[in-house]
Amino acid sequence: MSMINYASREINCKLVYYGPGLGGKTTNLEHVYNKVAPGAKGKMISLATETERTLFFDFLPVDLGTIRGFKTRFHLYTVPGQVYYNASRKLILKGVDGVVFVADSQIERMEANIEAMQNLYDNMAEHGYDLTRIPFIIQYNKRDLPNAASIADLQAALNPGWPVEDAARQRPLADPYHEGEFLVGRTQDGEWIERATYFEAVAVNGEGVFDTLKAVSKLVLKTLG
Amino acid sequence: MSGASSWSLAEADHDKIVVLLTAFLRESNARTALLVDRTGQMVATAGEPPEFDPTTFASLAAADFSANDQLARLIGEPEFGSLFHQGETASMYLADIARRVILVVLFDTRTTLGLVKLRVRGTVGDLSKVFTEMFARDGGVAPRVEQDFLGDAEDEIDKLFGE
Numbered sequence: 001m002s003m004i005n006y007a008s009r010e011i012n013c014k015l016v017y018y019g020p021g022l023g024g025k026t027t028n029l030e031h032v033y034n035k036v037a038p039g040a041k042g043k044m045i046s047l048a049t050e051t052e053r054t055l056f057f058d059f060l061p062v063d064l065g066t067i068r069g070f071k072t073r074f075h076l077y078t079v080p081g082q083v084y085y086n087a088s089r090k091l092i093l094k095g096v097d098g099v100v101f102v103a104d105s106q107i108e109r110m111e112a113n114i115e116a117m118q119n120l121y122d123n124m125a126e127h128g129y130d131l132t133r134i135p136f137i138i139q140y141n142k143r144d145l146p147n148a149a150s151i152a153d154l155q156a157a158l159n160p161g162w163p164v165e166d167a168a169r170q171r172p173l174a175d176p177y178h179e180g181e182f183l184v185g186r187t188q189d190g191e192w193i194e195r196a197t198y199f200e201a202v203a204v205n206g207e208g209v210f211d212t213l214k215a216v217s218k219l220v221l222k223t224l225g
Numbered sequence: 226m227s228g229a230s231s232w233s234l235a236e237a238d239h240d241k242i243v244v245l246l247t248a249f250l251r252e253s254n255a256r257t258a259l260l261v262d263r264t265g266q267m268v269a270t271a272g273e274p275p276e277f278d279p280t281t282f283a284s285l286a287a288a289d290f291s292a293n294d295q296l297a298r299l300i301g302e303p304e305f306g307s308l309f310h311q312g313e314t315a316s317m318y319l320a321d322i323a324r325r326v327i328l329v330v331l332f333d334t335r336t337t338l339g340l341v342k343l344r345v346r347g348t349v350g351d352l353s354k355v356f357t358e359m360f361a362r363d364g365g366v367a368p369r370v371e372q373d374f375l376g377d378a379e380d381e382i383d384k385l386f387g388e
């Protein structure tokens with residue numbers, strides 16, 4: 001839930017990086033932290049265990065600066081990966097404005113990806129949020145690894161699309177990031193479906209990290225207009 | 226939007242809130258009062274300006290309160306209406322306001338927990354009324370920004386996240 005504070009003239013939006021453990025969520029935030037201009041970022045907070053795995057969340061505020069008189073800020077959060085931290089995962093989703101799902105491309109992690117995606121849907125639903133109606137981006141990370149699954153397989157498993165019921169929206173919508181692909185399109189049975197935008201990434205060297213962040217933050221801003 | 230309830234704080238509401246917080250600080254001898262949204266955003270502050278980063282503070286305070294909410298449920302309580310963290314010199318007291326906002330009181334040895342608790346009760350009631358009225362009035366209508374804002378914001382995103 002974005003909040004517009006007319007007294008302090010601030011707009012804050014909350015972005016959550018979700019996904020299976022060790023998929024690269026924290027690495028995404030670290031890259032943003034290392035690369036964003038010093039004046040634009042706040043402190044990065046990591047509530048982690050001694051073994052460095054995220055226990056509760058990582059938090060990084062990023063400042064867009066003052067736009068038309070409003071100080072505009074994105075709050076970036078990651079959630080812990082392991083299922084036994086589900087209570088904390090759910091808490092972090094409270095008031096979320098946009099979600100990035102960081103999938104681990106490795107074939108061996110397919111099950112973990114699917115489980116985390118299902119868990120994301122469930123936790124959103126428990127808050128009364130509909131994942132198909134808020135800004136949502138999927139990032140296929142670790143594209144550098146030799147055991148990475150194909151994008152087609154990952155899309156089929158994690159981003160098969162949801163039905164478009166609103167007749168006004170039943171028209172082809174090209175994916176601006178991938179030529180020849182569609183965000184809204186028709187299946188072979190003639191059913192209209194919509195998919196989330198996706199990006200490929202190698203978060204350890206920063207590839208795809210800012211493309212992902214740019215896309216989700218623009219989607220979030222659109223919901224304010 | 227999807228049910229995530231966006232909201233906005235008008236200047237008149239902010240002024241009302243600061244008046245209440247300031248009166249509370251005077252009566253309780255506490256140092257600083259902060260209002261933090263349950264999603265981790267700072268709403269208002271009064272009293273001595275905090276020396277820490279308010280954005281960080283707000284996100285951690287909200288997480289602290291939410292985690293304790295879940296702990297309460299585990300032991301069969303609907304909620305902990307308030308929390309107390311005791312330090313050597315600085316302490317903090319947190320109280321729920323209308324299930325949407327958290328009042329955080331920072332105080333030191335110039336006062337006592339007893340006095341803070343005594344004085345905070347009325348303030349919590351007054352603030353709850355302000356927020357309940359505010360949320361009822363806004364009726365869950367998402368705040369809107371101007372089209373010009375969106376254009377400029379997109380340009381800033383391209384600049385800042387452009388690498």
Ligand SMILES: Nc1nc2c(ncn2[C@@H]2O[C@H](COP(=O)(O)OP(=O)(O)O)[C@@H](O)[C@H]2O)c(=O)[nH]1
Pocket residue numbers: 019020021022023024025026027028054078081102141142143144145201202203204205
């Ligand atoms: N090879 C490779 N390793 C990565 C990539 N992104 C992250 N990692 C590594 O994966 C591990 C887990 O990353 P982390 O960000 O902690 O995952 P999280 O649990 O999702 O927060 C770390 O050792 C990272 O260095 C990537 O794109 N490629």
Ligand SMILES: [Mg+2]
Pocket residue numbers: 025026027053054078079080081
């Ligand atoms: Mg992590």
